[in-house]
Amino acid sequence: MGRLYxxxxxxxxIFQKKLAVNVSRAIVLAAHREGRPGISFGxxxxxxxxxxxxAKYFAIVADDELTLEEGMAKYEPxxxxxxxxxxxxxFKGVESWAWYGLQPINKLVxxxxxxxxxxxxxxxxxxxxxxxxxxxxxxxIVKATPSFSGLWVYKDDHTDVRVxxxxxxxxxxxxxxxxxxxxxxxxxxxxxxxxxxxxxYNSFSTTTVTPxxxxxxEPYKFDMPKWTEMxxxxxxxxxxxxxxxxxxxxxxxxxxxxxxxxxxxxxxxRTMRPVIDFEKCIKCTLCWLQCPDSCFDVMPDGMYDANLExxxxxxVCEAVCPEKDCVTMVNEAQFKDNHSQWEDxxxxxxxxxxxxxxxxxxxxxxxxxxxxxxQYEKEVPAEIAREA
Amino acid sequence: xxxxxxxxxxxxxxATEKTSLITGSEAIAVACQLAxxxxxxxxxxxxxxxxxxxxxxxxxxGEMDCEYIIAEGEHSQFEIVxxxxxxxxxxxxxxxxxxxxYAMEALTVTPALRIPMIAMVGNRALDDPGAFGVEHxxxxxxxDLGWQLVWVDSAQEALDTALIAYRVAEDRxxxxxxAISCDGAFLTHSQGIVKIPxxxxxxxxxxxxxxxxxxxxxxxxxxxxxxxxxxxxxxxRRQTAAGMxxxxxxxxxxxxxxxxxxxxxxxxxxxxxxxxxxxxxxxVGMGTLSNPVRVAIREMRKDxxxxxxxxxxxxxxxxxxxxxxxxxxxxxVGVIDRDFSLGSPYSSGVVATExxxxxxxxxxxxPVIGFICxxxxxxxxxxxxxxxxxxxxxxxxxxxxxxxxxxxxRE
Numbered sequence: 001m002g003r004l005y006x007x008x009x010x011x012x013x014i015f016q017k018k019l020a021v022n023v024s025r026a027i028v029l030a031a032h033r034e035g036r037p038g039i040s041f042g043x044x045x046x047x048x049x050x051x052x053x054x055a056k057y058f059a060i061v062a063d064d065e066l067t068l069e070e071g072m073a074k075y076e077p078x079x080x081x082x083x084x085x086x087x088x089x090x091f092k093g094v095e096s097w098a099w100y101g102l103q104p105i106n107k108l109v110x111x112x113x114x115x116x117x118x119x120x121x122x123x124x125x126x127x128x129x130x131x132x133x134x135x136x137x138x139x140x141i142v143k144a145t146p147s148f149s150g151l152w153v154y155k156d157d158h159t160d161v162r163v164x165x166x167x168x169x170x171x172x173x174x175x176x177x178x179x180x181x182x183x184x185x186x187x188x189x190x191x192x193x194x195x196x197x198x199x200x201y202n203s204f205s206t207t208t209v210t211p212x213x214x215x216x217x218e219p220y221k222f223d224m225p226k227w228t229e230m231x232x233x234x235x236x237x238x239x240x241x242x243x244x245x246x247x248x249x250x251x252x253x254x255x256x257x258x259x260x261x262x263x264x265x266x267x268x269x270r271t272m273r274p275v276i277d278f279e280k281c282i283k284c285t286l287c288w289l290q291c292p293d294s295c296f297d298v299m300p301d302g303m304y305d306a307n308l309e310x311x312x313x314x315x316v317c318e319a320v321c322p323e324k325d326c327v328t329m330v331n332e333a334q335f336k337d338n339h340s341q342w343e344d345x346x347x348x349x350x351x352x353x354x355x356x357x358x359x360x361x362x363x364x365x366x367x368x369x370x371x372x373x374x375q376y377e378k379e380v381p382a383e384i385a386r387e388a
Numbered sequence: 389x390x391x392x393x394x395x396x397x398x399x400x401x402x403a404t405e406k407t408s409l410i411t412g413s414e415a416i417a418v419a420c421q422l423a424x425x426x427x428x429x430x431x432x433x434x435x436x437x438x439x440x441x442x443x444x445x446x447x448x449x450g451e452m453d454c455e456y457i458i459a460e461g462e463h464s465q466f467e468i469v470x471x472x473x474x475x476x477x478x479x480x481x482x483x484x485x486x487x488x489x490y491a492m493e494a495l496t497v498t499p500a501l502r503i504p505m506i507a508m509v510g511n512r513a514l515d516d517p518g519a520f521g522v523e524h525x526x527x528x529x530x531x532d533l534g535w536q537l538v539w540v541d542s543a544q545e546a547l548d549t550a551l552i553a554y555r556v557a558e559d560r561x562x563x564x565x566x567a568i569s570c571d572g573a574f575l576t577h578s579q580g581i582v583k584i585p586x587x588x589x590x591x592x593x594x595x596x597x598x599x600x601x602x603x604x605x606x607x608x609x610x611x612x613x614x615x616x617x618x619x620x621x622x623x624x625r626r627q628t629a630a631g632m633x634x635x636x637x638x639x640x641x642x643x644x645x646x647x648x649x650x651x652x653x654x655x656x657x658x659x660x661x662x663x664x665x666x667x668x669x670x671x672v673g674m675g676t677l678s679n680p681v682r683v684a685i686r687e688m689r690k691d692x693x694x695x696x697x698x699x700x701x702x703x704x705x706x707x708x709x710x711x712x713x714x715x716x717x718x719x720x721v722g723v724i725d726r727d728f729s730l731g732s733p734y735s736s737g738v739v740a741t742e743x744x745x746x747x748x749x750x751x752x753x754x755p756v757i758g759f760i761c762x763x764x765x766x767x768x769x770x771x772x773x774x775x776x777x778x779x780x781x782x783x784x785x786x787x788x789x790x791x792x793x794x795x796x797x798r799e
Binding site: 225227230236240 | 601616619
């Protein structure tokens with residue numbers, strides 16, 4: 001029997017779907033060049049057609065067909081040689097549409113396996129965010145702004161080939177750099193991409209993460225009931241209607257917070273979150289009306305507070321808000337919890353506004369792909385020149 | 389219908405049983421009236437439309453109080469009653485042939501939601517060609533989905549079975565839909581003398597529909613049928629299967645109570661045996677073909693041929709063990725299918741295939757010959773029955789026979 005290799009690619013729906021497919025396919029094609037059979041597939045229960053929802057792709061490669069078949073007998077691998085995290089905000093954990101609770105980003109990485117992440121952060125910043133793991137693993141960083149594109153546009157900023165270069169170095173038995181280079185030539189006909197992959201291969205380095213490093217929290221999970229314990233007729237309890245909201249300063253009750261699913265709370269689902277400058281809000285109701293997840297609560301003073309337990313981070317509120325800099329989508333990574341922005345603002349307005357300014361500072365470093373015509377031509381060539 | 393019932397006052401006011409000359413469809417309509425059905429949807433297609441016409445007449449005459457909705461198609465027809473049933477209403481609907489097939493999506497979702505919908509299928513050949521006559525493929529198309537399926541062969545049995553169907557379907561142990569199949573023309577369009585029970589008797593037999601914690605109502609806030617992934621589907625299917633597995637017990641209880649309340653006893657709820665006690669060989673079939681079969685058997689008996697007949701009533705739940713036990717007594721079995729199952733084992737019909745499967749575990753396995761007969765409403769003639777009996781007798785004598793034979797075909 002030969003050896004089995006498994007690579008997991010964790011990515012954000014829509015924004016990184018093409019990127020994840022590119023990486024996964026090229027792994028199989030590069031290995032195939034060396035006579036190794038392989039299979040590339042997306043996790044079916046995920047919903048990568050939704051903006052930003054965490055999803056997974058897998059590339060399985062083996063030394064021979066029989067080993068591959070044995071590997072595929074468990075459709076979704078339980079252990080991988082390499083996990084690729086295409087967005088560093090996923091270090092909080094993976095909440096996929098195929099809801100299995102919060103899955104640590106390093107969950108499938110085997111002992112001394114490698115977790116590759118595209119990020120501008122360093123290991124010191126990232127290691128404490130990922131959950132602790134009983135066995136040591138290696139962290140490798142491909143230095144880049146996490147690459148986000150849109151539904152119709154692929155941002156060809158070479159993230160795909162740079163990640164592939166890192167994989168070639170991490171698991172040299174799977175495919176060589178030469179095989180990868182030839183695969184890139186055949187697939188993309190672009191020598192600049194070959195150069196980017198080679199550079200990533202040469203600059204690859206890892207830091208070992210030990211079992212005492214990382215977030216000590218137990219990630220939440222669900223108990224799945226037996227069939228005899230479930231209510232019949234595909235019926236589940238309804239959501240409570242909702243209640244008024246209490247003003248933390250005056251104690252006055254007013255507004256409306258609708259009841260929501262107590263189990264299905266959003267946290268790592270988002271890569272960005274809306275932050276609100278309540279001083280700029282004109283109470284036009286558009287965010288409240290247009291939010292696809294009805295995540296805005298009405299406050300006693302008529303303001304709209306994004307309830308982050310319900311927010312998927314899609315950015316529609318920012319897009320529909322008519323006031324400049326009232327709703328701003330910012331990097332999710334900087335937040336430690338889901339608590340109410342409106343309450344902070346009510347308790348101490350100036351302090352909240354100062355915090356708001358610090359969140360927004362990071363804004364240009366991240367976006368949900370392309371928002372304006374000509375953005376690709378303006379941004380991507382400069383990025384590629386910088387990387388290559 | 390008004391004429392048929394004219395001699396007496398509207399019968400829901402009558403305390404005792406009376407008799408009327410009515411069709412199978414009319415009998416089902418009367419059962420709906422007696423069961424005080426709350427919501428009824430209709431969409432015309434022959435031969436089922438006879439039921440909706442009779443019910444419309446009852447409503448128009450002020451003899452029946454229900455929401456009577458004409459849908460814009462069969463799909464809506466079945467969806468409307470599905471939702472009404474979820475809200476606690478006793479419901480009725482029905483269709484025929486391709487109309488039933490047009491409702492297929494609604495038919496598919498109904499069992500898993502545990503909706504005790506009662507439907508009448510006026511059995512009709514599926515298009516093409518467009519034809520009115522009976523074939524059983526319409527109702528049989530839902531045989532794997534969680535529908536209880538029952539075939540009747542007289543107007544009296546149609547009325548009785550409709551009342552029993554409500555009792556069984558609405559039992560919390562079951563909570564599954566039930567379709568009552570009536571052969572187009574032979575039952576839907578021919579009148580027979582039917583004993584009509586009093587409303588008081590029916591009330592005694594049939595408790596109110598209680599949906600319990602599955603009731604869709606503001607006082608019981610639930611979400612029904614949310615999107616679910618692979619983590620839930622098997623458990624949901626197992627629950628539906630458990631409902632169907634409990635159905636035979638509930639059916640037996642209902643028939644026993646029916647005999648007590650109405651004084652009409654159906655010996656074995658699942659299938660009816662005719663002249664089987666001393667029979668060497670038997671024919672098996674469903675629906676109104678029982679009539680020519682019984683007559684032919686009586687004729688053949690005069691010639692000394694010991695032929696019996698087993699009329700299958702409940703196809704779902706299929707009485708596998710009981711039927712196998714019964715059929716293993718005989719030297720050969722012929723199954724008459726008024727349907728087809730193209731590409732099935734031995735190119736047989738549906739009932740033959742199921743019967744063979746049921747017999748597999750039996751100790752004694754008689755040879756089984758499948759007969760395709762009476763398709764599209766073609767009459768099953770006495771000579772056809774004789775021919776089939778001869779074939780199984782030959783099989784019993786050890787003479788090899790083709791596994792499936794088309795009878796009454798121009799060839």
